[in-house]
Amino acid sequence: MHGPDSSLAAEFLASPNFGERRGAPNALVLHYTGMPTAEGALATLLDPASEVSAHYFVFEDGRIVQLVAERDRAWHAGKGFWKGESDLNSASIGIEIVNPGHDGGAPPYPDRQIAATIALARDILSRRKIPPERVLAHSDVAPLRKRDPGEAFPWRRLFEDGVGHWVEPAPISGGALFRHEEEGPPVRALQAMLALYGYGVEITGVYDRHTRAVVAAFQRHFRPARVDGEADASTVATLKALIEACRR
Numbered sequence: 479m480h481g482p483d484s485s486l487a488a489e490f491l492a493s494p495n496f497g498e499r500r501g502a503p504n505a506l507v508l509h510y511t512g513m514p515t516a517e518g519a520l521a522t523l524l525d526p527a528s529e530v531s532a533h534y535f536v537f538e539d540g541r542i543v544q545l546v547a548e549r550d551r552a553w554h555a556g557k558g559f560w561k562g563e564s565d566l567n568s569a570s571i572g573i574e575i576v577n578p579g580h581d582g583g584a585p586p587y588p589d590r591q592i593a594a595t596i597a598l599a600r601d602i603l604s605r606r607k608i609p610p611e612r613v614l615a616h617s618d619v620a621p622l623r624k625r626d627p628g629e630a631f632p633w634r635r636l637f638e639d640g641v642g643h644w645v646e647p648a649p650i651s652g653g654a655l656f657r658h659e660e661e662g663p664p665v666r667a668l669q670a671m672l673a674l675y676g677y678g679v680e681i682t683g684v685y686d687r688h689t690r691a692v693v694a695a696f697q698r699h700f701r702p703a704r705v706d707g708e709a710d711a712s713t714v715a716t717l718k719a720l721i722e723a724c725r726r
């Protein structure tokens with residue numbers, strides 16, 4: 479029987495849904511459960527038929543349980559991509575945060591739950607030496623499929639408490655810079671910046687459906703006041719500032 483890897487986890491409830499890692503984890507992926515109840519979400523993650531799991535599960539009251547040992551490959555991220563890595567399950571530790579998500583009205587995350595998530599993330603990041611810019615949303619690594627943990631997730635507060643990467647978003651003014659399917663060097667430049675930051679986007683020079691989904695994922699994490707998939711001046715300026723902040 480395995481005990482929790484983090485002293486912050488109250489108990490270890492073993493999920494059968496895991497395999498062997500290929501390499502040590504170097505990223506942290508955050509999720510919302512996206513189900514009506516915590517009990518239902520937890521039961522799913524413990525059910526062999528579901529073939530999904532995560533390393534940790536954070537209840538709304540801040541209680542943390544561990545489901546998969548950190549040394550093992552939990553099945554939380556699915557098909558995805560970040561900075562050249564396509565096996566995010568092997569490369570990351572996954573935390574499921576109880577919240578019904580977009581389909582459940584996207585309610586705010588309670589303070590106690592966020593405080594517990596921050597404490598757990600800090601513990602994992604320091605033990606595993608994971609850099610701030612590798613604390614990711616599920617939507618960052620799977621922008622065409624996933625929206626979690628959503629724009630209601632307080633990424634700014636996490637950053638202020640030492641978790642993740644953030645710059646103050648540039649103020650919103652003006653509308654979309656590109657029409658749907660518009661083609662040209664400025665679109666290419668935007669795609670190149672998104673790819674440089676880590677997103678899985680092809681540099682086609684066309685503002686296509688895929689690029690729009692990646693821009694929406696970027697906004698969900700870094701410019702949550704407006705998530706519409708439109709590349710406006712604020713989105714581009716915020717992305718540039720993030721890339722600059724990585725260089726420093």
Ligand SMILES: [Zn+2]
Pocket residue numbers: 508509510554616624626
């Ligand atoms: Zn997820």
